[in-house]
Amino acid sequence: QSVLTQPPSASGIPGQRVTISCSGSNSNIGTNNLYWYQQLPGTAPKLLIYSDSQRPSGVPDRFSGSKSGTSASLAISGLRSEDEADYYCATWDDSLSGPVFGGGTKLAVL
Amino acid sequence: QVQLQESGPGLVKPSETLSLTCTVSGASISTYYWGWIRQTPGKGLEWIAYMFYSGKPNYNPSLKGRLTMAVDTSNNQFSLKLSSVTAADTAVYYCVRQTGLTPQYDFWGQGTLVTVSS
Numbered sequence: 001q002s003v004l005t006q007p008p009s010a011s012g013i014p015g016q017r018v019t020i021s022c023s024g025s026n027s028n029i030g031t032n033n034l035y036w037y038q039q040l041p042g043t044a045p046k047l048l049i050y051s052d053s054q055r056p057s058g059v060p061d062r063f064s065g066s067k068s069g070t071s072a073s074l075a076i077s078g079l080r081s082e083d084e085a086d087y088y089c090a091t092w093d094d095s096l097s098g099p100v101f102g103g104g105t106k107l108a109v110l
Numbered sequence: 111q112v113q114l115q116e117s118g119p120g121l122v123k124p125s126e127t128l129s130l131t132c133t134v135s136g137a138s139i140s141t142y143y144w145g146w147i148r149q150t151p152g153k154g155l156e157w158i159a160y161m162f163y164s165g166k167p168n169y170n171p172s173l174k175g176r177l178t179m180a181v182d183t184s185n186n187q188f189s190l191k192l193s194s195v196t197a198a199d200t201a202v203y204y205c206v207r208q209t210g211l212t213p214q215y216d217f218w219g220q221g222t223l224v225t226v227s228s
Contacts, residue, residue, distance in 0.1 A: 002154055035213050037155075044204055044218035045155070056216070088155055090213035098170060099213035101155040 003028065004089050004102035011108040017077040020105045022089035024070050028100055032092040034072040036065055039086040039104075048087070049074065076107075084109045112136040114205050114219035121225050122199075128192040128224055132205030139163050139186045143208035146179065146190045148201040149221070156201075159190065160208050195226045 005023045012018040022034065034052050037045035047056050049065035052072070064075045076083055089102040118130035132144070145160030159179040161167040167179040178191040192199060202223050206215040 033212060037215075044221050045215070046218075047214065047216055050212075050214050090155070092212055096171065098160070098168060099157045101157070101213075103154045 002103040003093060003096075003100035004091065006087075006089060006102035006105045008103065009106045009108065011110055012076075012079045013110050014079055014081065016079045017075060018079055018107065019076075020074045020087050020089075020107070022072045022074070022102050024072075024091065024100070026070060027095040028070075028091045028093040029067065029072055030070040031094060034065065034067050035090045036063075036074045037088045037090065039088065041085070045088060079109055081109050083107060112207065112217045114207065114217055116203060116205050116219040116222040118222060118224070120223060121227065122195055123228050124196055124226055125194055128190075128195050128199065128226075130190045130203055130205070130222065130224070132188050132190075132219055134186045134188075134207075137207070139181060139188065140183055143210065144181065144188045145206050145208045145215075147204045147206055147215070149204065150201040157213075158192075158203075161188075163188075197226050200224065200226045 036049035038048045039045040052067045053065045062078050066073050086104045086106050088104045093100045113135045115133045122128045140163050143160050143162050146158040149155050157170050159167055159169045163181045169177045176193045181188045202221040204221045205219040207217040
């Protein structure tokens with residue numbers, strides 16, 4: 001019962017492009033920037049995208065983020081086996097005065 | 111390089127208080143916001159608390175009343191106390207560096223598993 005809604009799973013084959021969606025409301029995604037995190041097994045989440053579509057230094061340009069209204073998407077192009085991980089979206093919620101997260105999407109590279 | 115390291119008991123009895131400390135190296139705690147996030151298999155990532163070193167802590171309303179967060183500038187550490195714990199508080203607890211009033215966490219601790227059990 002996370003505030004932001006993500007599909008629980010996604011999959012793709014190497015080289016393919018996959019997208020992961022994240023939906024919320026006017027009090028969160030609709031008025032605040034969106035962030036994406038990648039969590040590899042047994043490790044802490046790592047910032048992948050900030051401010052809707054910006055990549056931190058070191059994040060490959062295969063990863064891209066977009067936002068429209070109360071929904072956002074993470075796209076991964078040229079899928080690689082090392083992209084197999086859990087992906088979380090996050091944003092600020094004005095009603096909560098704090099951050100909210102999606103439930104996470106487990107990406108499988110077949 | 112900024113590093114964060116959580117420390118504290120891995121096992122806490124029900125109704126007792128969970129206490130964690132995060133030691134920051136490579137950066138002064140007297141800048142940025144600092145926070146705590148936990149992760150459970152059932153609920154995913156959950157924000158717990160955040161604060162600026164010189165400000166008042168902000169707590170997740172769902173946990174408010176049980177939380178105390180503090181910053182110790184002399185030791186470059188910050189801490190979390192969660193009282194009256196139950197099995198539902200069993201989780202991996204992460205300390206993080208937060209960029210302003212955003213969920214931008216550039217640096218995370220490795221996480222520490224806290225199990226609530228008698």
